[in-house]
Amino acid sequence: MRQIKHPSIDQIELTDIMYALSDPTRLEIVARLANAGRKMTCGEFDLNRPKSSMSHHFKILRAAGLVETLIEGTEHMNALRVNEIEQKFPGVLQSVLQALHRS
Amino acid sequence: MRQIKHPSIDQIELTDIMYALSDPTRLEIVARLANAGRKMTCGEFDLNRPKSSMSHHFKILRAAGLVETLIEGTEHMNALRVNEIEQKFPGVLQSVLQALHRS
DNA sequence: TCCATAGTTCGAATATAATCGAACTATGGA
DNA sequence: TCCATAGTTCGATTATATTCGAACTATGGA
Numbered sequence: 001m002r003q004i005k006h007p008s009i010d011q012i013e014l015t016d017i018m019y020a021l022s023d024p025t026r027l028e029i030v031a032r033l034a035n036a037g038r039k040m041t042c043g044e045f046d047l048n049r050p051k052s053s054m055s056h057h058f059k060i061l062r063a064a065g066l067v068e069t070l071i072e073g074t075e076h077m078n079a080l081r082v083n084e085i086e087q088k089f090p091g092v093l094q095s096v097l098q099a100l101h102r103s
Numbered sequence: 104m105r106q107i108k109h110p111s112i113d114q115i116e117l118t119d120i121m122y123a124l125s126d127p128t129r130l131e132i133v134a135r136l137a138n139a140g141r142k143m144t145c146g147e148f149d150l151n152r153p154k155s156s157m158s159h160h161f162k163i164l165r166a167a168g169l170v171e172t173l174i175e176g177t178e179h180m181n182a183l184r185v186n187e188i189e190q191k192f193p194g195v196l197q198s199v200l201q202a203l204h205r206s
Numbered sequence: 207t208c209c210a211t212a213g214t215t216c217g218a219a220t221a222t223a224a225t226c227g228a229a230c231t232a233t234g235g236a
Numbered sequence: 237t238c239c240a241t242a243g244t245t246c247g248a249t250t251a252t253a254t255t256c257g258a259a260c261t262a263t264g265g266a
Contacts, residue, residue, distance in 0.1 A: 002262080014202050019125035022118050023254090042213065050256050055214055060253095074212050074263045091198030099117050099192040105232085126224090145243065153226050158244055160224095177233045177242050 004062065004069050004076075009084050012065035017089065020064035021096060025049070026057050030066060030080065031100040039070070039077035066093075107165065107172050107179075112187050115168035120192065123167035124199060128152070129160050133169060133183065134203040142173070142180035169196075 020026055029045055042054055058078065061067040066085065070077045085093045123129055132148055145157055161181065164170040169188065173180045188196045 014199070014206070015125050015127055015130060018121050018130075018199075022122035022125055024118055027118060027121075043211095051213065052215080052256055052258090053254080056254075056256095059214085071213095071262090074210095076213060089198065089202040091194050092202060095192065095194030095198055096117070096121075099195060103117070128224095146241095154243065155226055155228090155245080156224075159226095162244085163223095174232090174243095177240095179243060 003071055006062060006068055006081075007065045009065075009088050012085070012088055014089060014092075016064040017066060017085070017092065020060050020066055023057070023060075025053075026061055027100065029057060029061065031097070033067070033078060033080045034082070034097045034100075039079045041075045041077060043075075106174055109165060109171055109184075110168045112168075112191050115188070115191055117192060117195075119167040120169060120188070120195065123163050123169055126160070126163075128156075129164055130203065132160060132164065134200070136170070136181060136183045137185070137200045137203075142182045144178045144180060146178075 021030065025047060028047060032045060033040060042051075042058060045054065047054065058067065058069065058076075062069060065081060068079050068081050070079075080093075082093060124133065128150060131150060135148060136143060145154075145161060148157065150157065161170065161172065161179075165172060168184060171182050171184050173182070183196075185196060
């Protein structure tokens with residue numbers, strides 16, 4: 001059961017995080033993951049976009065270190081790396097999530 | 104003494120803030136403005152880039168609502184809009200500045 | 207073994223951004 | 237009025253992103 005590679009905490013760059021969060025689609029994905037508070041498959045996000053586009057956005061979220069994807073069977077389970085990001089950049093992700101929650 | 108237009112608080116978008124902060128040069132400008140704690144001219148940032156490039160980055164920082172520029176004589180005085188951003192998106196800018204301070 | 211499902215990768219088109227020199231604008235001082 | 241200074245705007249080049257269909261891969265179930 002081959003798994004996907006993710007950056008380690010010390011490889012995560014603030015600019016990559018900021019960039020990943022500058023796209024409305026990706027921000028929506030992050031918001032839904034945070035609200036759900038559980039792992040979600042790519043298909044669960046019903047954002048009216050083709051699979052290849054969604055895959056592209058997940059790739060960027062993963063590369064930025066925001067999202068962790070575990071392969072379980074035929075599904076890819078995605079989770080926010082809240083604790084790790086919080087450890088490296090305290091308050092950044094939390095405050096962004098709060099801002100999203102208000103709007 | 105013509106002044107530059109800036110977005111009002113309610114026109115500021117989170118995605119624009121994130122985007123503006125995803126570039127290393129702009130992040131450096133923001134960090135220096137925060138550290139200085141005072142208004143700075145464009146020329147004070149000695150980032151080894153031509154004037155037109157710096158002007159471009161200031162334009163994006165202004166459009167995002169992060170920086171306010173007041174024309175005083177021949178100089179353009181730039182300041183971070185910390186209080187306003189803090190009001191609209193509590194913690195976002197502060198935590199980013201803290202992250203910059205650590206690295 | 208065959209098929210459906212879930213998601214990735216590829217490739218090409220289009221859009222957006224970064225970069226920087228050159229020309230321009232506005233102000234203040236000589 | 238002339239000039240220097242500070243910064244913007246313009247225009248062209250190059251680089252990077254977004255988008256999406258089509259082909260591909262991996263897994264589990266019939």
